[in-house]
Amino acid sequence: MTDGAIKTGVIGLGYFGSFHARHHAANPKSQLVAVVDADGTRAAAAADQHGAIAFSDHRDLIGKVDAVSITVPTSLHHAVAGELIDAGIHVLIEKPIADTPTAARDLMRRADARGVVLQIGHIERFSPVFGLLRERVGRPITVECTRIGPWKGRAVDVDVVLDLMIHDIDLVLALVGSEVVEVEATGSPVLAPTNDFAHAQLRFADGTLAYLAASRISDRSERMIKVVDAERYWMADLAARTITSFGRNAGFDNRDEISVPPSDNLALEIDSFLQAVASKSRPVVDGKAGLDALTVADMIIRRIAEKPRQAAASAIGGAH
Incomplete structure (x- = not known):
């Protein structure tokens, strides 16, 4: 972590979410403040590992973080991301953006209204x-x-x-x-x-x-x-x-x-997200790209x- 690092959180600490937490903790642009999982034991273990706070409800992150990775089941993407976007928090949502194109368009509308980064985790x-x-x-x-x-x-x-x-x-x-x-x-x-x-x-x-x-x-x-x-x-x-x-x-x-040569594509993805947040710029894989893929x-x-x-x-x- 460096001075001025972005305060981040990770929501959902399953197989892929644990990798997100590790990369947020390791990236100098990020200060991993909190992790969230419905399984309290799993959240506590990740929090201890990365020096973060454990929560069981994503809404507990409001007012504590600037940006989050959302790695919950697809059916929960719209509800979880929507509430955090409305609170002005930048979001990286694991693919797909949502479970329906209608839900995806709603997230895009809300992100535009709040002026936050909406990036979709198309890692490839x-x-x-x-x-x-x-x-x-x-x-x-x-x-x-x-x-x-x-x-x-x-x-x-x-x-x-x-x-x-x-x-x-x-x-x-x-x-x-x-x-x-x-x-x-x-x-x-x-x-x-x-x-x-x-x-x-x-x-x-x-x-x-x-x-x-x-x-x-x-x-x-x-x-x-x-x-x-x-x-x-x-x-x-x-x-x-x-x-x-x-x-x-x-x-x-x-x-x-x-x-x-070998590369860690998730590390590159998260770094790109943090850079978009820091520079207030359009992410490489934005909401429209996520919607286009979901529509097809x-x-x-x-x-x-x-x-x-x-x-x-x-x-x-x-x-x-």
């Missing part, structure tokens, strides 16, 4: 691998994203589209920069009451096609983005931290491989629901 935007891909790729013709992993039993309160695929929805929207005009999708629940895998095809107004696959019941982990532009074919492995490309006419003879995710979920369950179930073999 801070991946140097994605940053380098975005810098080098030309206008995409097609984009293919795969995000699959084994069952962990977490975040089952939300569909896999909101749990995993929304990361890639945000990345595709950032790469393409055009409006989604058509959506096709299939998916199905397997172990959770909501969809555990999903496939989606997005058609953009500029003609770009994007194909997205997400699964939380896979036998392996993969986080890959493949892009075809006018000149090259690009393969970005976000987990292995590599970008491979080759010319569309020269094939593998013109192959180029880049290895990207909602379109995908609705499209899946329109499909006969039998047709969706037939796709399970390719989901993992």
Whole structure:
């Protein structure tokens, strides 16, 4: 912590929230004042670890902090963030911004009214691998994203589209920069009451096609983005931290491989949030970006629901 550090708090100390607390405590721009969790024992343990105060109610932070990370279940994002925004507290909300586009728009309106930073935790935007891909790729013709992993039993309160695929929805929207005009999708629940895998095809107004696959019941982990532009074919492995490309006419003879040094993307995300608060500037991933990703995710979920369950179930073999 340095003089003039931003007084911060973390609300929700589950698996990911504990990482937020650690990074707020370690960042010199931040003074972690308090942590909040409905589980008093968990809150007390985190408070002891980081020299903070433990609370069980997020409203106890009002008047004590300037900025917070909100890492509670998605269904609580609107209620928790809304009350803190109204109190003039800057918020970093873990993705997705909310559980419905209507709730997201309300948070944006309230943040604008209070003049506070509203940042959404789309962590892959801070991946140097994605940053380098975005810098080098030309206008995409097609984009293919795969995000699959084994069952962990977490975040089952939300569909896999909101749990995993929304990361890639945000990345595709950032790469393409055009409006989604058509959506096709299939998916199905397997172990959770909501969809555990999903496939989606997005058609953009500029003609770009994007194909997205997400699964939380896979036998392996993969986080890959493949892009075809006018000149090259690009393969970005976000987990292995590599970008491979080759010319569309020269094939593998013109192959180029880049290895990207390790980074802590959450640390970069939180530092960016604190910088936006300190400078009173627009965050890298603002409320509109969060709303845009959520709107497309909602379109995908609705499209899946329109499909006969039998047709969706037939796709399970390719989901993992």
